[in-house]
Amino acid sequence: MSDPARFIDIQKVTKRFGSVTAVDAVDLQIARGEFFSLLGASGCGKTTLLRMLAGFESPTEGEILIDGQPMAAVAAHRRPTNMVFQSYAIFPHLNVGQNIAYGLRKERLPKLELKKRVDEALEMIKLSGYASRRADQLSGGQRQRVALARALIRRPKVLLLDEPLGALDKKLREEMQLELRQLQESLGITFVFVTHDQEEALTMSDRIAVMSAGNVLQVDDPHSLYERPSCAQVAAFIGSMNFLKGKVRGRENGHAVVEAEGLGTIRAEAVAGEFGEGAPILLAIRPEKLAITDSAERAPLDNYVGAIEGKIAAASYLGDRSHYYVTLPGVQRPLAVAAQNVDRETEGWLQSGAPVWLSWQPKGPILLPAE
Amino acid sequence: MSEGALARPGTAPAAAGDDLLTRWRRRYLRSEGIRGWCLSAPALFVVIAALAVPIGLLVLFSFWTQDYVHIDTSLTLHNYQLIARRTVYLEVFLRSVAISGLVTLMTVTLAYPLAYYVAFDVTRKKMVWLILITLPFWTSYLLRVFAWKIILGYGGVVNSGLQWLGLIEEPLSFLLYNPFAVILTLAHAWAAFAILPIYVSLEKIDRSLLEAATDLGDGPIERFWRVTFPLSMPGVIAAAIVIFIPTVGDYVTPALVGGPSGLMIANLIQTQFSKANDWPLGAALSIASMVTVTLIACLFVWFSKKATARIA
Numbered sequence: 257m258s259d260p261a262r263f264i265d266i267q268k269v270t271k272r273f274g275s276v277t278a279v280d281a282v283d284l285q286i287a288r289g290e291f292f293s294l295l296g297a298s299g300c301g302k303t304t305l306l307r308m309l310a311g312f313e314s315p316t317e318g319e320i321l322i323d324g325q326p327m328a329a330v331a332a333h334r335r336p337t338n339m340v341f342q343s344y345a346i347f348p349h350l351n352v353g354q355n356i357a358y359g360l361r362k363e364r365l366p367k368l369e370l371k372k373r374v375d376e377a378l379e380m381i382k383l384s385g386y387a388s389r390r391a392d393q394l395s396g397g398q399r400q401r402v403a404l405a406r407a408l409i410r411r412p413k414v415l416l417l418d419e420p421l422g423a424l425d426k427k428l429r430e431e432m433q434l435e436l437r438q439l440q441e442s443l444g445i446t447f448v449f450v451t452h453d454q455e456e457a458l459t460m461s462d463r464i465a466v467m468s469a470g471n472v473l474q475v476d477d478p479h480s481l482y483e484r485p486s487c488a489q490v491a492a493f494i495g496s497m498n499f500l501k502g503k504v505r506g507r508e509n510g511h512a513v514v515e516a517e518g519l520g521t522i523r524a525e526a527v528a529g530e531f532g533e534g535a536p537i538l539l540a541i542r543p544e545k546l547a548i549t550d551s552a553e554r555a556p557l558d559n560y561v562g563a564i565e566g567k568i569a570a571a572s573y574l575g576d577r578s579h580y581y582v583t584l585p586g587v588q589r590p591l592a593v594a595a596q597n598v599d600r601e602t603e604g605w606l607q608s609g610a611p612v613w614l615s616w617q618p619k620g621p622i623l624l625p626a627e
Numbered sequence: 628m629s630e631g632a633l634a635r636p637g638t639a640p641a642a643a644g645d646d647l648l649t650r651w652r653r654r655y656l657r658s659e660g661i662r663g664w665c666l667s668a669p670a671l672f673v674v675i676a677a678l679a680v681p682i683g684l685l686v687l688f689s690f691w692t693q694d695y696v697h698i699d700t701s702l703t704l705h706n707y708q709l710i711a712r713r714t715v716y717l718e719v720f721l722r723s724v725a726i727s728g729l730v731t732l733m734t735v736t737l738a739y740p741l742a743y744y745v746a747f748d749v750t751r752k753k754m755v756w757l758i759l760i761t762l763p764f765w766t767s768y769l770l771r772v773f774a775w776k777i778i779l780g781y782g783g784v785v786n787s788g789l790q791w792l793g794l795i796e797e798p799l800s801f802l803l804y805n806p807f808a809v810i811l812t813l814a815h816a817w818a819a820f821a822i823l824p825i826y827v828s829l830e831k832i833d834r835s836l837l838e839a840a841t842d843l844g845d846g847p848i849e850r851f852w853r854v855t856f857p858l859s860m861p862g863v864i865a866a867a868i869v870i871f872i873p874t875v876g877d878y879v880t881p882a883l884v885g886g887p888s889g890l891m892i893a894n895l896i897q898t899q900f901s902k903a904n905d906w907p908l909g910a911a912l913s914i915a916s917m918v919t920v921t922l923i924a925c926l927f928v929w930f931s932k933k934a935t936a937r938i939a
Contacts, residue, residue: 312838333841333850345839349857349935358853359843410843 258324263288263446264309264414269318271304278304280470281318286448286463288323291440293449293457296467297493302450305467306416309448311335323413338407339416342423344399346391352378352402353387359410377405380439397428404436408443415440417449421456433459454494458482466490484527488624491540498546498591500539501626504531512623514539518587519564524621536626543594545620548580549613550606562615566591568608573597582612688910695904706911716895720916723891724923726806726881727874730813731867737814738821738866743855745822746829757826760819768816772883775812779803779884804886812880817873821866828862829855860935867931868924875920892916 264286271279279301294302307313311332320327381401458478465475474486485491502516511523516539566582569590581590690702779802786798840850878893899909
């Protein structure tokens with residue numbers, strides 16, 4: 257039995273295609289039973305990494321171990337992994353039942369046992385009675401479920417999912433996210449999930465690896481990733497973030513004191529290591545952590561600091577919330593502000609050009625290394 | 628558009644001042660049926676004039692009889708009875724089917740690996756390969772048949788080569804003028820017709836299906852028989868039909884390289900229309916073999932679909 261925290265052990269894995277390095281010396285450990293996501297923009301190497309786990313690509317350098325077994329000499333069809341493909345890859349010449357039973361042929365089950373297993377799988381994906389349907393009679397969501405059942409019926413140690421929800425519409429996608437998560441929890445199988453959708457990754461994962469240009473930038477749980485990003489790149493990729501240039505001026509009660517453009521001297525939390533005095537940094541604050549008011553009197557809310565005057569450059573009303581872009585004197589890019597529309601009467605009042613005041617909780621802004 | 632143009636055909640009275648041309652123009656734009664007929668009219672004309680009419684005439688002819696030069700146009704089944712009675716026709720027809728069947732089998736079997744290679748293993752310069760495959764068509768069919776005559780003949784390339792090597796004393800006489808020579812020549816002539824449809828059907832296969840099969844535990848051989856081959860079946864069927872049907876009726880190749888033992892049904896039909904001068908019998912032979920070949924082709928398609936469903 258291997259170390260459960262290193263159930264999948266990716267050791268210094270590099271993959272080059274000609275002169276292009278798709279995955280660059282990635283070190284990653286995934287625990288047994290974990291829902292782990294690889295998150296990144298297209299071309300960041302996440303799919304290549306997944307395909308190396310499946311055995312469709314072999315690492316140029318480095319080693320992959322699954323459950324303590326080195327995978328280098330194990331062919332794709334003998335690995336303890338199964339994959340849900342982005343295109344679902346449902347065999348068009350087979351019906352739903354035959355598709356699901358495809359991977360069981362090696363087990364040489366008696367007919368009755370095989371039927372039982374397929375029926376169980378169909379029940380799991382809520383498609384009982386669909387066994388004799390043809391693949392082209394299924395909707396996108398149903399195809400996705402069949403692909404899932406076909407992979408899971410082999411009882412793999414690791415299930416690999418390559419953007420399986422990308423082709424579904426928003427509502428169905430949210431439903432499937434929930435179902436996938438529940439399924440994973442009830443089966444206890446390790447899921448490795450590739451996605452470019454940060455919201456999807458945050459919703460479903462135990463831990464997320466954010467990738468960019470073949471490198472892993474940060475591996476963390478969703479909350480830490482969002483609230484304590486390790487660098488500006490992660491901060492910008494997960495959700496949206498306002499960045500202000502600044503310099504460290506000193507320390508006070510465990511917080512750094514920073515002089516930031518437009519905001520003056522303020523306190524901020526250093527989440528990604530400490531910085532010496534005078535060091536150039538980026539002050540980062542999320543749009544929802546800025547409070548916006550239309551008069552200076554109303555501005556200093558309880559526990560809030562700031563109240564800096566600015567002007568609305570653009571406003572968009574999204575129903576549940578409004579997004580504003582606020583220009584501050586001495587700041588190049590307008591700050592994004594997200595405000596919940598709590599009050600039916602007064603919300604949506606802020607128009608372009610209106611003077612506004614921004615304030616924030618002392619714990620809102622964070623310090624990130626300057627690029 | 629005016630209101631009249633939007634009204635349902637037949638219900639709106641033609642607006643005053645509309646001339647015939649405008650009315651027809653409007654009808655043309657409104658009706659998909661009329662547009663369809665207009666578009667297919669040229670092809671339809673050619674098919675009717677060049678195919679339906681001759682075949683109709685052929686059917687008519689087959690119910691007539693001919694006595695030297697005089698054609699008796701009273702309808703009779705005499706020719707068909709003759710075909711059923713004289714076993715030579717059935718024998719030659721069966722031989723034709725056997726030869727074509729072997730040609731089809733051989734061509735498809737040999738074409739498949741090549742098509743597979745071009746579809747899956749050639750990543751760049753696919754076009755060059757496809758052009759190379761069609762290269763034999765750059766010369767005339769007759770020339771290619773003659774080329775085989777030169778290769779297989781008594782004093783031909785194979786024989787003189789073997790003699791030069793000292794492997795044989797006398798030239799081999801069994802190379803030419805027999806069914807083997809016919810099969811070889813036809814298989815070569817029709818190879819490209821087999822490669823191209825198989826290539827297209829293989830090329831179309833979504834590569835993620837192959838990866839899915841591997842992922843679900845199939846080794847390369849199992850994967851081929853369970854996914855690649857069944858999915859390429861439309862190409863294989865098309866190739867088989869495209870080769871089988873024309874080769875059953877081929878008469879140039881058997882006439883040139885077949886000898887007496889390699890004679891095929893088309894040679895008999897040709898004789899009826901020329902030397903024997905019995906057009907009605909020739910017509911009856913044509914119709915009989917056409918119907919039988921059609922039946923065989925239908926049965927083949929039906930069986931291969933069943934078989935594919937089973938192996939998968």
